[in-house]
Each structure stands twice: as structure tokens, then as C-alpha cells.
Amino acid sequence: MKRRYSQSALFAMLLTSALLPCSVAMAAPSQDIHTTQTSDWYNAGQGPKVYGMRKFPYPYQAMLALSSDADSETLRKFNLVHRFINTTQQTPIGRGLGLDYADSIFMFNGNDHQAFIDLNHVPMANELTYFRGITAQPYAASVLDRYVQCGWVDTLHTYGDFSRVNEHTTVFRRSLAATAANALAKRGDHIEVWTDHGNKSNVDNFGSYRRAGFYQYQQGEVPGSPYYHTDITIPQGIHFVWPDTSSNQFVRDSVIFPLQLADGRRVWGFWRYTNEHYSPQGAVRWNWTPYGLREQLTEQHLRALEAKHGYAVVAQHLCGTPYPGVLPKDAVAALRLLAAHQHEGKVLVTRTSRLLHYNVAQQYVSYDVTHHFGRTYIHIRKISDPVFGAHQPSIDEIRGLTFYTSDPGRTVIELGDNPLPAPLIQHNASDGEHPSVGIRWFPPDTADHALTVPNIP
Numbered sequence: 001m002k003r004r005y006s007q008s009a010l011f012a013m014l015l016t017s018a019l020l021p022c023s024v025a026m027a028a029p030s031q032d033i034h035t036t037q038t039s040d041w042y043n044a045g046q047g048p049k050v051y052g053m054r055k056f057p058y059p060y061q062a063m064l065a066l067s068s069d070a071d072s073e074t075l076r077k078f079n080l081v082h083r084f085i086n087t088t089q090q091t092p093i094g095r096g097l098g099l100d101y102a103d104s105i106f107m108f109n110g111n112d113h114q115a116f117i118d119l120n121h122v123p124m125a126n127e128l129t130y131f132r133g134i135t136a137q138p139y140a141a142s143v144l145d146r147y148v149q150c151g152w153v154d155t156l157h158t159y160g161d162f163s164r165v166n167e168h169t170t171v172f173r174r175s176l177a178a179t180a181a182n183a184l185a186k187r188g189d190h191i192e193v194w195t196d197h198g199n200k201s202n203v204d205n206f207g208s209y210r211r212a213g214f215y216q217y218q219q220g221e222v223p224g225s226p227y228y229h230t231d232i233t234i235p236q237g238i239h240f241v242w243p244d245t246s247s248n249q250f251v252r253d254s255v256i257f258p259l260q261l262a263d264g265r266r267v268w269g270f271w272r273y274t275n276e277h278y279s280p281q282g283a284v285r286w287n288w289t290p291y292g293l294r295e296q297l298t299e300q301h302l303r304a305l306e307a308k309h310g311y312a313v314v315a316q317h318l319c320g321t322p323y324p325g326v327l328p329k330d331a332v333a334a335l336r337l338l339a340a341h342q343h344e345g346k347v348l349v350t351r352t353s354r355l356l357h358y359n360v361a362q363q364y365v366s367y368d369v370t371h372h373f374g375r376t377y378i379h380i381r382k383i384s385d386p387v388f389g390a391h392q393p394s395i396d397e398i399r400g401l402t403f404y405t406s407d408p409g410r411t412v413i414e415l416g417d418n419p420l421p422a423p424l425i426q427h428n429a430s431d432g433e434h435p436s437v438g439i440r441w442f443p444p445d446t447a448d449h450a451l452t453v454p455n456i457p
């Protein structure tokens with residue numbers, strides 16, 4: 001973090017300097033007033049001292065997102081899961097948890113497996129998708145538009161479920177990407193997160209093609225391929241990609257990494273926790289269904305996350321099984337444990353897109369500090385995003401950013417040189433380190449947004 005003095009602050013300092021003993025007056029303007037003894041003394045008359053950033057919004061020690069893939073999703077299962085996790089109502093699974101959780105969706109269904117995916121023999125053909133099959137005819141489009149806009153959906157689990165029994169065949173083609181991207185744009189559905197899906201038939205996957213070997217089937221990023229689409233998809237708004245990489249690391253200091261695609265475009269990659277163990281042969285033992293939740297969300301994992309002040313993105317398929325109650329008892333208990341950690345102010349649970357944006361802002365925000373008539377001003381200048389470029393952030397991009405200060409009441413946070421509206425500002429008592437001032441996190445939304453539609457199971 002670079003700290004510079006603004007013109008007005010320099011002027012104020014020079015004015016004050018005139019009243020100070022010579023040696024100090026000469027020294028002060030050229031010194032970092034936050035680190036030297038002289039300047040501590042000097043700073044006392046200048047306003048509170050800023051000690052740098054607190055990693056997560058107060059009082060939280062860590063941040064976690066559930067990232068669930070849309071495989072075998074039906075509207076019934078989707079609604080059950082979201083009523084339980086997002087609302088605080090009584091639901092068939094139990095009292096709702098009131099957590100911020102957003103799902104993923106498919107746009108198309110090209111899956112030819114003969115399987116039932118829900119009660120009453122709902123076939124794979126009725127998997128929850130935006131369009132019907134691989135046509136441009138709407139299937140659950142209207143309800144999924146609503147879910148994107150209310151925040152229950154923030155991820156594309158690729159353009160569709162293209163898993164074929166014979167994975168050397170595919171029904172994906174570039175025109176489907178254009179159809180999907182156009183439809184989403186037309187409805188104002190802004191989706192920034194992409195997670196890869198399924199077997200080698202899912203040639204629209206991208207992010208790992210350059211790793212070669214197995215990943216050569218990922219043609220979405222390869223110019224000249226009939227399945228190339230990242231020239232449509234990245235400009236359309238996808239910012240974060242999970243490129244089909246497994247990991248047994250639950251806690252990370254940062255979950256994002258720059259990813260250069262085969263077509264030269266750049267996008268953020270991100271890590272998800274997908275497994276705890278490997279077979280003796282080294283094969284991944286995925287724990288990303290509801291049956292694995294109790295292995296994922298353990299007291300031990302959550303304590304480590306808090307102790308290390310880390311991020312976790314936990315991969316799941318919450319609607320992925322035909323289990324009638326959707327979430328088995330021990331999965332419900334694991335989610336309740338997570339909710340308890342949030343309610344105790346330890347882990348902030350949020351949707352994947354918010355966690356990823358926060359990770360970028362927390363890591364790459366540029367700010368400077370000035371002092372003026374007994375107040376201290378923190379000027380947030382820009383997000384120096386190394387992938388998408390430096391830019392002036394929106395309010396939502398800086399929500400949650402928190403600064404340690406000796407006196408929150410006399411520390412002002414500004415976006416550039418404009419103070420943020422008072423309702424956005426939060427003053428925090430000391431957490432053992434220092435008091436802090438922060439920009440409020442998103443207000444909670446525990447409303448029941450569930451919709452039912454005739455003929456969509």
C-alpha cells in the first residue's frame with residue numbers, strides 16, 4: 001500500500017510546521033508519519049493514526065463461499081436448498097440458516113444418460129436448464145432470470161450439461177455460446193463466475209487447455225476450434241473461472257490467480273476445495289456431494305480457516321443426488337455448524353462472486369492517507385487489478401474493506417476525495433489489535449425468492 005500526501009494535506013502540514021521546532025519542521029514532511037517516532041509525536045496533532053487494513057470485515061476472521069454445481073438440479077431441489085440455506089423460515093429441512101449463498105445454472109441440456117434425478121422418476125431430460133435441450137426455446141428461463149437478479153444464482157456451470165455416455169462425442173457448438181450470451185445480456189442477467197463441468201464431451205470447458213495432456217478436450221479457449229467461445233464469453237462478463245482443478249487445501253491466503261487463456265485473453269482463475277483424501281493410486285476422492293459435507297465443514301477446518309485468516313471456496317453439488325430430502329441429516333448438521341460460526345462473528349459466509357470480488361479488492365486496493373484539522377482521511381484511489389486493469393471501484397467492489405485506526409470516529413473513508421455516505425460506514429471497537437473503520441458489507445437478504453412453475457419439476 002502506497003501512502004502519499006495530497007496537496008491540501010501537505011499544505012496543512014507545512015502550516016503546522018511553521019509552529020514547530022526547526023529540526024522537526026524540516027524532517028516531518030519527508031517522513032512516513034506512520035512509522036517514525038518524530039512523526040508519532042507530530043501525528044498526535046494531526047488526526048488518528050491508520051495502521052493498515054484489517055483483512056476481513058469486522059468482526060469476522062475469515063470468509064467462505066459454498067460453490068455448488070448444477071448437476072442433476074431440479075426446481076424442487078433448488079427451492080428446498082435455497083429456502084433452507086438463504087431464508088430464516090421453517091422449511092421441510094428445518095429452520096432456515098439465513099446465509100448468503102448463490103447457485104450455478106446450466107443454459108442447455110445435452111446429457112444423454114438414462115437416469116432419474118429426482119422423486120417421481122424425473123428424467124435427466126428435465127434437468128433444470130435455461131433452454132429446452134440444445135434449442136433456443138426457453139425451458140426454465142423466466143425463473144432462472146429471476147434467480148440471477150435476486151442473487152440466488154451467480155455462476156454458470158459452463159454453458160450446459162453436455163456429458164455424453166460416449167465422451168468422444170459432443171453436441172456443443174459455438175453458436176450455443178452466442179445464443180446463451182445474447183439471451184443473458186438481453187435479460188440483464190449479469191453472471192461473472194464460471195465453473196467447468198463434467199466429462200470430455202464438455203468441450204466448452206476452458207481454463208486448463210494449456211496444461212496439456214488430459215485437458216486438451218477444453219476447446220472453449222482455442223481459436224479456430226468449432227467450440228471456441230471465450231472471445232464471446234469473457235467480454236460478456238465472465239471474470240472468474242474454476243478451471244477443473246482439484247484441491248485438498250481448505251484454507252487459502254487468497255483463492256485467486258491470474259490465468260492466461262490459449263487465445264491470449266486474461267481472466268481470474270480460482271481455487272475450490274474439492275476433496276480431503278486421495279486413493280492409494282493418487283486418484284482424487286471428491287467429497288463434493290451432500291454426503292461429503294460433514295467431511296468438508298468440520299469444526300477443525302473452520303477453526304483453521306479462522307486462525308489463519310483465510311478464504312475458502314467449498315465445491316459442492318447440493319442438488320446432485322436423488323436423495324428425497326435433498327440434504328441428509330449429517331449434511332444439515334454440517335451446514336448448521338457453518339451458520340453457527342457466522343452467527344458467532346467468526347466466518348463470513350457469502351456467495352462466490354462476492355468472495356472473489358472481495359479477494360481482488362482486499363489484495364489490490366490502492367489508498368493513501370491524509371490529515372486535516374485533527375481528522376484522518378483514507379482515500380481509496382483504485383483497484384489495481386492486474387488481470388482486468390486498474391480502475392476506480394464501485395461502492396459494491398469496496399464493501400467490507402476495513403482499516404485499523406487509533407480513532408474510528410475521526411477517521412473518514414473517501415472514494416477518491418469524496419466521503420462515503422454515513423450509512424455505509426461502520427465504526428468498530430478494538431478486536432485486540434486496534435479499533436477499525438470499515439465500509440459496510442452487503443445487507444443480508446433472507447427473503448424467500450422461490451418460485452414454482454407449472455410443468456417444471
Ligand SMILES: [Zn+2]
Pocket residue numbers: 069070071157196197198
Ligand atoms: Zn458438473
